[in-house]
Amino acid sequence: MTAQASTPDPDEVGQGINALEAYLAAQQPTQPPAQEATETTAPRSAGQTRRVRKLAGEVDEAYHLAALQEDDTPLLLDSGKVRKRRKKAHEAARLHKLGQDPAMRAWQAARMRRLLVAAGMVALTLALAWSTAGVQAFAAGDAKAWSPAWVFAWLVEPFMSLALLTVVGAKAYLGTRGQPIKSAKLDRIEYGFLGLTLTMNAWPYLPGVADAFDLSRLVLHILGPIVAVAVVTALPIILEAFARLDHRVTGPLTAPSYSENTGADRPAGNPPSHGVDRVDVAALTARARRLIASGDLPAAPSANALRQALRCGMDTARQVRDELRGGVRDE
Template identity: 50%
Template sequence: MNAHVPFPEPSDEDLENAVAELEQYVAGRAPAAPPAPAPTPPADTRRVRELRAEVAEAHALLDLQADAAPLLVDTDRVRRSRKRAAEAARLHALAQDPAARAWQAARVRLVLTVVALTALVGALAWSTTGVHHTLTLGMVERTAAWWGAWAVEPVISAVLLVVVGARAFLAARGRVLRHRHLTVVEYGALGVTLTLNVWPYLPWQVERFDPMQLLAHAVGPLIAVGAVAVLPIIWTAFAELDHGLPTGLAAAPYPALTPASYSGNAAATAPAGDGLTGRLAARARDLIAAGELPADPSANRLRTALGCGMDTAREVRDALRGGAS
């Protein structure tokens, strides 16, 4: 017969311990759980992106504005101003050069001469119509005499232009052309031209005197008189200008001088008395005796007439006045 061995009933404490050990055993044998995923940050909105870009741009601008290099760079306007200022300075310096001053004076003299001669020719052309009208009063038109009347004023004007041109040219060479016969011819031609222009409009020639008609036909001869009077004066003044050219003789003024009698600066090397100054003074006295120079010529006139430098011309002037040995 089988005998049953009695086992004691487990207590509650034993059951709890067994369950705990079981859970610990299962937990140790179970696979590791995967880590929890990290939370996803919220996406940037459009305003956030724009503000972030604006802040970054501001920081970059502050860094760049702290650099003064752009302020040191010349702008196009500054460069143009610098260029104009440099050009003005060079032109001013060039204007002080004796050769440039002489060239400028020659150009101005040419312009004034052309203007004056243009006015003279225009005035004489206007005068031609007035002279033709006076000469052909009561004359049959298109006859030989009528056509010939057109040539009267041009012939008178040609003689007048010869005198004016000779005076002006010689004045530019330092010699004023004065002669009683030339003065008579000059103003006689102008007087004849003026008379032929205004004769039909004089008070005793017309029933109703019109001063404006008289003035209109006197304009041509009056302008011609003005041009004839001012041209020699202007040319003489230009000829007496001192441009500050270097002293010294460019060529022997007359055959008695040879190249061995002077070098680069005649005023500094020429001896007084019987030397270069003495020979030039003798030549000046001959020109004074011939009427080509005034009794007391200026240094400019002597420089032009003798072809010497200004310093030498001053020595010759002093020698003529008895101020040099």
């Protein structure tokens, strides 16, 4: 038995289509299509190319740079070169002050005196050694080489030199102790030894004695004794002058002082030779506190702001700043 399909009712079909249309209308997006959104936003970004954005950035940068260039604070900061130069100047000032100390001056004088005495004694020793050959030739005469007379002739100059150096050394040592020897006998002994040395060196080369007089040979042989005479004469005078030295600093020109602020940067009342007094710093600190209380200065002013407000030097402004911060100094 075969079943026949029922024919759909037209009303039911129409109701189904209406329900489907209502469902699709409820599911439509609320936002406009992408094409419409592009069309509405396109006019806003028109002309914003890369060149435009770059130029706009340069203009903004120029405005910021112009505003910052009006501030002179970076120009008031100490560069590395300035701080290095200030360090050297401070060191030079301290060395100069140390050089005015009596103990330092006495030590410098003692060191120089030892140096001069050592140089003088070396020169005297070399001068006497230089004349040894001339004295040996005079003392040996016609003696054969390496004969007893020829060998002992080499000892003439050394024993005279040792005797002379004994006298000169004693006078030099006592002169360094402030007790120079004033003895005519010692003077005669010195000049006696030197006269003998000079005579023995010059005799074989004097006119009328030498077979052929040669001035250059004569000068060369008397050079050692002349240098010895000069050292023996000059050394006691030099040592006596050292003994009379007064190591105390006297007079206003021997101890100049160094000032931290000069010219218009110096606060009123500062003495011209001692920099910034503590009294001035205290007065300026009190004035800065009044300016802070009145609002003319910030609560923690910088050294530059204090310098401009108080019309003082930068070093003074730094001291005032440190006082306002409780005496803590920040380098």
